[in-house]
Amino acid sequence: MISCKKRAKYTFLLPFLFIFFVFSSAFAQAPEEAGAVGKAGVTPAPAAAGAGAGGGADAGVIDNGMTLFKNNCVQCHSVGEDVVVGPGLRDVHKRRSEAWLLKWIKNSSALIQSGDKDAVAVFNKFAKQQMPSFAFSDEELGSIIAYIKSESAAPATAAAPSAGPDTAPGEKVGENAIGNVGGTVDLLLVVLVVVLIVLVVTLLIIASVLKNYLKGKGDLTGAEQEMLERRTNFANIYKSKAVRIIVGLIFVVVLVDISIDKVMGIGIHQGYAPRQPIAFSHKLHAGDHQINCNYCHTSVYKSASANIPSANICMNCHSQIKKESPEIQKIYRAIENNKPIEWVRVHNLPDLAYFNHSQHTKVGGVECQTCHGPIETMEVVAQYSPLTMGWCIDCHRNTPLNTEGNAYYDNLVKLHEKQSKGAFIVASNGGTECSKCHY
Ligand code: HEC
Numbered sequence: 108m109i110s111c112k113k114r115a116k117y118t119f120l121l122p123f124l125f126i127f128f129v130f131s132s133a134f135a136q137a138p139e140e141a142g143a144v145g146k147a148g149v150t151p152a153p154a155a156a157g158a159g160a161g162g163g164a165d166a167g168v169i170d171n172g173m174t175l176f177k178n179n180c181v182q183c184h185s186v187g188e189d190v191v192v193g194p195g196l197r198d199v200h201k202r203r204s205e206a207w208l209l210k211w212i213k214n215s216s217a218l219i220q221s222g223d224k225d226a227v228a229v230f231n232k233f234a235k236q237q238m239p240s241f242a243f244s245d246e247e248l249g250s251i252i253a254y255i256k257s258e259s260a261a262p263a264t265a266a267a268p269s270a271g272p273d274t275a276p277g278e279k280v281g282e283n284a285i286g287n288v289g290g291t292v293d294l295l296l297v298v299l300v301v302v303l304i305v306l307v308v309t310l311l312i313i314a315s316v317l318k319n320y321l322k323g324k325g326d327l328t329g330a331e332q333e334m335l336e337r338r339t340n341f342a343n344i345y346k347s348k349a350v351r352i353i354v355g356l357i358f359v360v361v362l363v364d365i366s367i368d369k370v371m372g373i374g375i376h377q378g379y380a381p382r383q384p385i386a387f388s389h390k391l392h393a394g395d396h397q398i399n400c401n402y403c404h405t406s407v408y409k410s411a412s413a414n415i416p417s418a419n420i421c422m423n424c425h426s427q428i429k430k431e432s433p434e435i436q437k438i439y440r441a442i443e444n445n446k447p448i449e450w451v452r453v454h455n456l457p458d459l460a461y462f463n464h465s466q467h468t469k470v471g472g473v474e475c476q477t478c479h480g481p482i483e484t485m486e487v488v489a490q491y492s493p494l495t496m497g498w499c500i501d502c503h504r505n506t507p508l509n510t511e512g513n514a515y516y517d518n519l520v521k522l523h524e525k526q527s528k529g530a531f532i533v534a535s536n537g538g539t540e541c542s543k544c545h546y
Pocket residue numbers: 175176179180181182183184192193194196199203208211212215229230231233234235236237238239241251
């Protein structure tokens with residue numbers, strides 16, 4: 108009797124363990140995901156510059172070199188072994204002298220014409236493609252070389268850990284796109300499921316306590332004996348009303364969840380990731396090969412809208428790279444037929460709202476990733492932000508204006524400081540006035 112009471116007491120802990128388990132597994136995911144997105148949202152930093160700084164150059168110089176390299180060279184060169192358009196530049200300072208490198212980068216064709224053996228050889232090896240000339244000072248070139256040295260000294264960086272190129276396009280991206288809309292409904296669902304589980308577990312416990320009680324009683328009547336010996340019968344469970352009601356309830360809850368999602372999601376296309384006519388991957392181009400966003404989206408710092416690159420921009424590289432790939436053949440066909448590639452538009456504000464890229468990217472200094480998410484990890488572009496009016500205004504209320512080094516703001520800032528104590532945010536400058544975003 109005592110032992111069975113004790114057991115009953117411990118079995119009562121079970122439902123609490125259950126609840127704990129369900130809750131923790133339901134919520135453990137959210138912060139993890141948010142964390143991952145946050146981290147990836149930063150533009151990909153290079154393998155720590157200065158790590159093993161070859162040649163004793165200091166970190167500042169290497170940093171400079173890195174910036175120059177990223178802005179001018181990275182679309183054609185990697186600092187590893189990989190050939191992009193030109194050769195991988197790992198250890199190039201070992202196969203060429205510094206003087207040769209300076210001459211080459213400043214004007215490679217002059218060096219080739221002078222008959223320099225190495226220059227002619229590498230020119231021929233790369234199908235006589237002309238590398239552009241760069242009007243850098245010796246100091247700037249020195250910093251680029253210092254950067255290449257430091258990268259060469261660093262151990263080869265492992266391939267990016269994210270989804271390999273052979274994951275089906277769209278899969279990964281779609282899953283990760285976070286929808287806020289379903290959030291509260293999901294919570295409701297979790298609570299309901301937990302309540303149901305607790306109910307079932309409590310019933311089971313009561314049954315087992317009763318059984319134990321009967322066992323302990325000793326002299327049993329026939330009916331009691333039968334109860335004790337009865338085994339669980341699955342057919343009975345299926346027929347039982349309670350089980351049917353529970354299953355029915357779960358079904359209804361799921362149905363309601365899905366339809367609320369649909370209704371509230373009208374007009375909001377967060378996570379929208381349409382199939383594109385060519386399997387173009389930002390992960391491959393902007394991530395792995397670190398091609399600058401504005402190499403392709405050339406107008407994003409200059410004008411209101413960001414352009415989608417024409418096929419000619421693709422041809423800068425694909426007249427040489429992966430010529431036989433069926434996906435690349437599609438680019439050739441578009442050019443032959445003189446037809447633009449019909450990319451499917453992902454982001455689309457309604458006509459009543461006005462949005463200007465250069466105002467945000469150039470003037471405001473907002474990173475692409477703040478609004479578009481970690482594009483450089485996406486095989487297929489997905490809409491990352493809700494693009495609602497609330498989203499625009501939220502940011503305008505929370506973001507300080509980028510006033511540094513911008514004389515245009517000097518007077519405005521002074522005026523603002525006279526009037527109030529708060530930070531000079533976008534909203535202080537009229538960033539929440541209707542007419543700024545609506546004609
Ligand atoms: C538009 C593409 C392109 C850009 C941009 C470019 N290069 Fe090149 N680079 C090439 C090609 C192609 C070659 C191979 C030689 C040839 O065909 O002229 C090359 C060769 C080189 C070489 C010789 C490598 C060897 O093994 O001898 C060096 C060094 C080099 N580039 C450095 C740079 C640096 C530094 C920058 C940026 C300031 C840069 N390149 C920008 C295309 C480019």
